[in-house]
Amino acid sequence: MNGDDTVRIGILGCGNVGSALVRLIIDQADVIEGRTGVRLEIARVAVRNLSRERDVPLPASCFTHDASEVVSDPSVDVVVEVIGGIEPARELIMDALKAGKPVVTANKELLANVGREIFETAEFAGVDLLFEAAVAGGIPFIRPLRESLVGERIRRVLGIVNGTTNFILTRMAEDGSSFHDALGEAQSLGYAERDPTADVEGYDAAAKTAIIASIAFGARVVAGDVYREGISELTAHDMQSARQLGYVVKLLAIAEEIDGSIAVRVHPAMVPNQHPLASVRDSFNALFLEGDAVGELMFYGRGAGGGPTASAVLGDLIDAAKNLVSGSRGATIGTLARKPVLPIDEVESMFYVLLEAADQPGVLATIANVFGENGVSIRSMQQSGLGDDARLIFVTHRAREADLRRTVHQVRELDAVRRIGTVLRVIGDGA
């Protein structure tokens, strides 16, 4: 620190989030000082391209092309990393922590892949490492989880943590759009990248799920541990069929602790209309948490965008700065325990299975038999005519993934079955 109660900040990256952060710090510096006694000052900003025009009120002398210079600058007290990606972010953050400088990062990819190394380095150095913005943009979730709920036994977290896919699914459900048309709309609005794979195939959500599970259950979980299915196979008809049954389809990030094992997965799921997650529309995100004492909680807001993300980074930054001035530390991650990750085959859900079969006597009984033989109990069935064929929709009670998969495989082999349509997991009462 640089004497008095001024904390000088080095920012790595000045894109969408970085420039929003710079403006927010400058706008709010007086208010923050009034409320907390700490003055935030931007010392250095590392950028990729020095010649680009930036809409931030900082002198040219603040900017540098050399990120490591920002980290090592003795006048920089706290480092904010908003570059993204694993390298060089990892090395820069490690250097800052080892130099005793608190770090605020919004980097989900980094934390979901090499989080343990970073957490342990922060722990060993006794330095704050804060990352509210890495999981759900502007939504305060990591701080409540680390602080308000540190004494709570958390059973499960269900999240809508990817705004792009939630926007697409909302358009498909509400306008009857196809996946491709809705994706196109998301792209034209800037909600989806030209290559949308990371969003629509669930990779972004899987990284966030790993971080959520690490913090909620104090366990070593990496992105690669997370079972993952995307939304690109879903059709407008699936949405309509879900609606008729009283559900809406969402891409869910699910982290739960089951008898000491961690189950982590990302996949589309049918959510009952009355569940709070069902009303999370467009590009909004939400995290729904079930705890032993607190019951159900939900945190809702913007999961991305310059303003919301910068707001979350600023909250962390103020915390780190206050701790620095007072010589204390914020909540620590502690040591993440090795806990077994439950294979997806062992996970239990309710399932929705749509299939088309010949409309003949005895077909329904034959199909129902296959479910029963595999230990999958049927909760409801709907049949509707399609000329010579019938469309059958089964919703099961809770069943193991492996049992359901075997059931579907065997049903597909039946002569009377024309095709298996969509198979979706269903979020039910306590399921």
Place this chain on the structure above:
Amino acid sequence: MNGDDTVRIGILGCGNVGSALVRLIIDQADVIEGRTGVRLEIARVAVRNLSRERDVPLPASCFTHDASEVVSDPSVDVVVEVIGGIEPARELIMDALKAGKPVVTANKELLANVGREIFETAEFAGVDLLFEAAVAGGIPFIRPLRESLVGERIRRVLGIVNGTTNFILTRMAEDGSSFHDALGEAQSLGYAERDPTADVEGYDAAAKTAIIASIAFGARVVAGDVYREGISELTAHDMQSARQLGYVVKLLAIAEEIDGSIAVRVHPAMVPNQHPLASVRDSFNALFLEGDAVGELMFYGRGAGGGPTASAVLGDLIDAAKNLVSGSRGATIGTLARKPVLPIDEVESMFYVLLEAADQPGVLATIANVFGENGVSIRSMQQSGLGDDARLIFVTHRAREADLRRTVHQVRELDAVRRIGTVLRVIGDGA
């Protein structure tokens, strides 16, 4: 503190919340120590009736009838107040703070009426005063507001902060129950008191609104500043009519800062079906916040009950205990500024006005004229026949309360108007 990292707790009150808290502390002590390094130990518990059986695993020697003895006991490091009411809670808390003991309280009545005195005493003594449970039970809202959002310019908070009235309104909307039948159901389920005035007339929500406004805007606001209307005049027909227009009726706590003035009010309002608050059902609570950078946030969960409230108290307790061990302090309230409270007459809303009038040529024009002359602009109008009469439903654009009230008064005086039915404020897009 008593040496090493054990923090000894004195609890004032052992009713529903106090006993849930005792069990939670004992159950979770090892987990909390593992995660935070701090050991929580219950030193003393003050109860009204020493002879009552309590379902808590504590020796009889822990209990005392004398609350002030708990506060002054040198072995007590932190004081938890879950008695409720103003006296003796106020005096006990003041004594604890003056003795340098951090205080965790769930007491909304106290903070909404004499909060400033308590906040200033804590500030002067340099001691933590935490009260997450006072506003919305188990929902982490005060901590995110004080910490994550301390750098955010907050425009408005809309809350469903009373579970009893939300349960009643949900039953009226979904089952077509009358207010009295739904109240009876709430009473038989233990959600409503035998004398339900504090809940149904909005007093409980008004106290919470005062606390929310104090923290969100750093202003001196007391319960008496909050304009208040309850739900006892609402009918099942109002609910049905709201639904036909695409709305649901909720009792809202509203705190906003308008050009440096604070507007605080509690009243029923029509909330559009697609607004996140519309899906908050039964006895759940939610706080919906609009900020400059972060955009829209919502925090949802249980606003009352032993488990959720104890969970919030425990989160605060762990924070206070950690700060005590590390010799630091949590977020402070700072000095609450004097800001003018906007009179309700000056507040602007959209309005819904239902009235019955003779079904004669020219009547609609006459009524519409009265709106226009008073500067109230009509957004939509619906007319339906009732024999010789017509039922008219007006929804206005944003208008000042005073202008709307004058309009209603003048419309009522028109010969062709039989009666004015319900008048409700409407939450709209940015309204």
